[in-house]
Amino acid sequence: MTALYDELRPVSAEQHYRVSHFLNYEYRLLDDERFDDWLALMHEEVHYWMPGIENRRRENRLEHGFYAADHMAYFDDSLRDLGRRVARFQQPSAWAENPATRNVHQLTNVEVYYGETDGEYIVHSTFQSVRSRGLDEEYVIYGRREDLIVQDGDSFKIKKRLILIPNATLTCKNINTFL
């Protein structure tokens, strides 16, 4: 979002509370491995995108600076793709998920703005995902997020999610969670 602050359209304190509460709830579902409930929060046209980060010089910037839509990505998912990832987590033969990974997802710096159409909200935030496996493995992923969420009755659905980590090399072997 490139608009200057006085051109932005932040939502009311009450609406801000509702949206950020929803996103905190979403993260708790992941910590509790309630993947089906989590998947139900996704819009049927969801685009869940976490591009690969490329360490380029300023004069050689890509489409979006350090990432591009047609380049490799960690996630570039539709609802079907997310469903397949969830299906793997739920297999008894997902050997590397048993014992379970213990997750803590945190969301901070939440800014909520009105979107282009009624009932759409643009949410900027930062996140921290801490995972621990086995006795002593710990992996922390920090990043910035931009979500497009839409009102759905008394709740919301996630229609777009852009996840940007600062790292050009992931400092762990995998991302066996959602961010």
Place this chain on the structure above:
Amino acid sequence: MGNMIKTIDVTDSLTNLKDACDLENGRISGKIFYDKTIYEQELEKVFARCWLFVAHESQIPKTGDYITTTMGEDEVIVIRQKSGGIKVFLNACPHRGNKVCFAESGSTRGFICNYHGWSFNVEGNLVGQHESGVYEDSDFDKSQWGLKEVAKVDSWKGLVFATFDPESPSLQEYLGPMTWYLDALFDNQEGGTEFVGGCIRSTYECNWKIAAENFVGDILHAGWTHDSAARAMLGGAVAKVSDFEESYSVNWNGHGYEFALDTVGNVAVLGESALNKYLHTIKPSVAERLGDFRSNMIGSVSSCTIFPNFSFLPGQNTVRVWQPRGPNKIELFTWVVVNKSAPEEVKEKWRKGAMMTFSPTGVFEMDDGENWEYCTKTARGRVTSQQDLFVGLGMDTLLTDTPLPANVYEGQLNEANSRAFYQYWFDMLNAKSWSEVPDRNLGKKEAE
């Protein structure tokens, strides 16, 4: 010439190599995955001597296009020349050793060191410095202080390899008849292949050999390790490899390729029918180009490692280098390869499909990582590391009466390629020169 790389002296073998492996009896020692002195030997005798994959031609199409990568732990710049050729330089300023290129890829007219402003052109020549007058006062010979160029660069069907060792055999000789098999993925259509943009890098706490060996010839793990991913992507278990009527493990100079002839077994796990359809559509033209046999390999259940650390999966089209970062750490660089002539929507499905299955978020790769890390970590134990590990499947399966090139073994569920990989590794560590590397190849150099 000052810009030629200085070769390093190979030190004597260390006693730590004693009992490292006994491949005739199908065993290796756990210590080869954790021992620091063995790792130091590997950097010198394997990574500073062998041909290493550095780029795909399509990543650097124009003059001044470059990527940076590593050869072993040595940082290098791979850059396209005006002549159309490719040069590979150490990514280190010859003045104080600072890195001269901090970006992973881009396009440039040269590199300027941030420290004292030494400036190099695309050819690697030193063309200027900050306060250049003081160098002139010291009778400085600029021509001797360009970026250090690796000994040799060569390519096979778009795959660019480099070696630090001027004494190494030619790339053609090093790859030997494996090129016949490489063509099943890298030259099955007119125009060859290209890499999708970008590179996904991740970090594993495992020894590089565990990962390289997994791709050299371990399809055995797939049906078990990857059951969850197969069920998620296909709704059922992966194909039972022992049911295939015909499959092979082939190797040469430590490189290995294991494959079935089912055409689409690998591509099928991407769960995109359009990709299966694409391979079936091009198959007749592949058969015309490469013959019926290799047209069955374009996306079949298969995997390959070119010694020491370049691997790929036909069908999933993931291409990767297991970059060594210590005895118990690697950085994994992955790319996606597609046929240049494939329709855009097919390329796009491969871009997504390869990452959905084989990347740090890939549903298949997820279960590999933990296995590889703990194959390495258990060797932390002083006693555990001294124990024998079994690598003895298919001891008597060499096919002597086959028209296929290379050392050909019957069946994919076979550890012949793994043994050949470790044998070549062991031979390289023990050899003080290339002439001391024993030729253990038994098969044909060319297809009949």
